[in-house]
Amino acid sequence: MAKADKTATMSRLHSAARLARTALAARLLAHGFYAGQDQIMLALDREDGQTPGNLAGKLGVRPPTITKTINRLQAQGFLEKRASNADARQAHIFLTESGRETIRAIEKSVKKTEKQALKG
Template structure:
């Protein structure tokens, strides 16, 4: 039986789309729109980044980040402050309610991941994670990403 060309890529795209939709639905229950969670989580890891740093870290264009930051600021989750070194540069910080919202975002991510991985044992989950890292490395042109992922998992 001949394998359908592009079947793996089609499945990958479908799984990605469905996982984004499931996560977006959970996040919307907490007042977040698509993409806002990524900015919030990036700031939870390193607060006070510039919009340019966030755009680079998340792989999106600066105008997209600026629009999302402004919306999150209007929702009182973020605060922008001028840089002490360069008044033209702003730094973005989580507010108190933004820090509180991180827990809801992380819970939404955990629930979505649990739903997506239902029926896979720990070994299958680890294998899937390694395979996805390899695909990411192939598509990003950064095969080092794969090696680092493998090394990190070997340490566990």
């Protein structure tokens, strides 16, 4: 593939990714979520009770970023922090009942966005 073709392909991929992120952000906002919060919620749905450090590692973000997002989700009533039984300095993050109830809406938002992106 010629360099110009590679550049054009990469440009289209970047544009498609940006459009998908924008569409997903709008869908999530309708359910009270901001960009990035969905990933934490879905990670906890797969494995509840993770530490902030573990979540940060799995999602590829820095611990201060995950802490800020966890605090916002906790203030919204979607998550709760509990001290570790083994080490009270360590927190574990759990979905609340309200948080569990929103998982389906998040999953539907992601699927609709994927479907729209692949539709063209």
